[in-house]
Amino acid sequence: MAPRVMELKSTIATVGSHSALQILKGAKDEGFRTIAICVKEHSSLYRHFNVADRIIEISSYKEFENVEDDLMEEAAILVPHASLIAYVGTDVVERIKVPYYGNRRILAWESDRNKQREWLRRAGVNIPKVYENPDEIDSLCIVKFHGAKGGQGYFLAKNKEDFYDKIGDAREYFIQEYVVGTPVYIHYFYSVMRGELELMGFDRRYESNVDGITRIPAIHQEGLSVTYTIVGNLPLVLRESLLPEVFKIGQRVVETSREICSPGIYGPFCLETVVTPDLKFYVFEISARIVAGTNVFMNGSPYTYLKHGKPMSTGRRIAVEIREAIEQDRLKEILG
Ligand code: ADP
Numbered sequence: 001m002a003p004r005v006m007e008l009k010s011t012i013a014t015v016g017s018h019s020a021l022q023i024l025k026g027a028k029d030e031g032f033r034t035i036a037i038c039v040k041e042h043s044s045l046y047r048h049f050n051v052a053d054r055i056i057e058i059s060s061y062k063e064f065e066n067v068e069d070d071l072m073e074e075a076a077i078l079v080p081h082a083s084l085i086a087y088v089g090t091d092v093v094e095r096i097k098v099p100y101y102g103n104r105r106i107l108a109w110e111s112d113r114n115k116q117r118e119w120l121r122r123a124g125v126n127i128p129k130v131y132e133n134p135d136e137i138d139s140l141c142i143v144k145f146h147g148a149k150g151g152q153g154y155f156l157a158k159n160k161e162d163f164y165d166k167i168g169d170a171r172e173y174f175i176q177e178y179v180v181g182t183p184v185y186i187h188y189f190y191s192v193m194r195g196e197l198e199l200m201g202f203d204r205r206y207e208s209n210v211d212g213i214t215r216i217p218a219i220h221q222e223g224l225s226v227t228y229t230i231v232g233n234l235p236l237v238l239r240e241s242l243l244p245e246v247f248k249i250g251q252r253v254v255e256t257s258r259e260i261c262s263p264g265i266y267g268p269f270c271l272e273t274v275v276t277p278d279l280k281f282y283v284f285e286i287s288a289r290i291v292a293g294t295n296v297f298m299n300g301s302p303y304t305y306l307k308h309g310k311p312m313s314t315g316r317r318i319a320v321e322i323r324e325a326i327e328q329d330r331l332k333e334i335l336g
Pocket of ligand 1: 152
């Protein structure tokens, strides 16, 4: 019989933020020891929910590299999420020696909007038009900034005059056609161990002030600027007839990733889409790892219930994958 993880004393570690509660709880459910690396203000949260067997406190994210030896001694596997990348930084993440779950080389494709666009274009999925020059704006567009956290500061512009009125001093921006439809964030998981793409769930975002602005009469909306600061996420199920297309586009994104960045994307990832009235999915962004929207399914989603028949969050699914890799002596295939 394959050895159980408990006997192997493997450890899963992550930074205490974003989706760490889910990742650590999922790891514990699969029999792993868990570590949360937290800035001081965050540690009480992870203590309260009792998801970490050990909490390593750091005074700032700059200190992250100092805990590396400690994590190596614990034989920890680091599970990344957006806060690790945003706070610790891509450069540090790219060079750390701690075993890392996922393909680190995909980070370069994910963090560069032009490369992302190339990836999606090659995958043959619908993508919003991009305006290289503000003078070319001929439809409603959304203006995004590099490294913006959770949509903060993004704005809409209907033409070039509107754009120049709102852009201020910013020099680095990205202008994308605003696709009018319903936002759908698709959570996938590609399992290397099982050679299969799984659908984990869907969410939509709850953003301030855009989700509040429609609660007031139009007459009072005039003159208010719309912002997209993420506050939370809401669960969603999709029309069943749309699910085959969801699998198709996910599959194409995975296949293309193998061509652009071998061995490609694996583990959790998310396609951020808008669905238009003619039921087309427009993909405006890829997140190449677990997204915070999966937190709405800590106890599993309708789709993971169908597939696994027991509570299966994305965090737990990661732990299952790592456990199977250890049991089959294939860990190398999922650490990048
Ligand atoms: P972040 O960069 O933080 O991931 P998003 O790219 O998700 O932020 O964008 C913030 C908000 O803008 C979300 O509500 C998203 O649905 C919406 N949005 C982003 N791009 C488009 C687009 N091209 N068309 C329509 N809505 C968009």
